[in-house]
Amino acid sequence: MERPKSFSGIRHIALVVQKFEECEKFYTDILGMTILRRANNNLVYLTNGCDNLSLGRAAAQRICSPISVDHFGLIVDSKEQLHEWYEYMQFKGVTLLDAPHDHSDGARSFHCKDPEGHVIQPLYHPAISGQTIL
Template identity: 25%
Template sequence: MELAQVRLLVEDFRSCYRFYRDVLGLKPQFEAEDGPYAKFLCDGGPAGIALQERADMADVLQELAGPTAGYRSLVVLRVDDVDGYCTEITGRGADLVHGPGPMTDRMRVAHLKDPEGNIVELQEWLVLRSGSAD
């Protein structure tokens, strides 16, 4: 398992995108100023900071919908076999809140919460973007 990203769920995607790109100077993995998703690479590895429009992620996890949802971020972990790993961790007491299932044609995901209620996304990449880590 490896850390893939810390993803920030945002309302004003364009402003946040410009902040991470123009103010902090992080390099976007691909140009996506209009969203709904972008990943900024950090020096020294494939993990990075990602932005995702809150409404876009609410299509996957319904509890993120609405102004009182409260979630601002989630931790993303990449695994080799999301179905097998979910079977393993549910046997150790994890409760899945979504999946495993397809998120796009390139990946399968599952979501669970830690004891404090923070969202953890498990990703299995089926197809990588050409020339990139994800």
């Protein structure tokens, strides 16, 4: 059997959180995502137009991976845009773990935390930044 056509990327992440309302506010008010659908009082789907983030209230979830995620990245189109996000998050009081820094592959990023403590890496990467999503 041949492998099917490649995946189109990671477009959906589901987080289980105890600070449900705080996390929803962070992802909408700070990161600018919009509510795609509120399934119920314990589950909301957010989007930035091309991706889907599910926030589920911890006590309401039945399925949960026992493996921890180190961090997840949010792609920006340029190094300038990355710096703008850093300054904006600094202004909004987001917990920043480091300052924008260059990687050996030409990428540039920094790390921050959401209210639940998930580490997010805003990232410019020359191989994938600026791609048009069809």
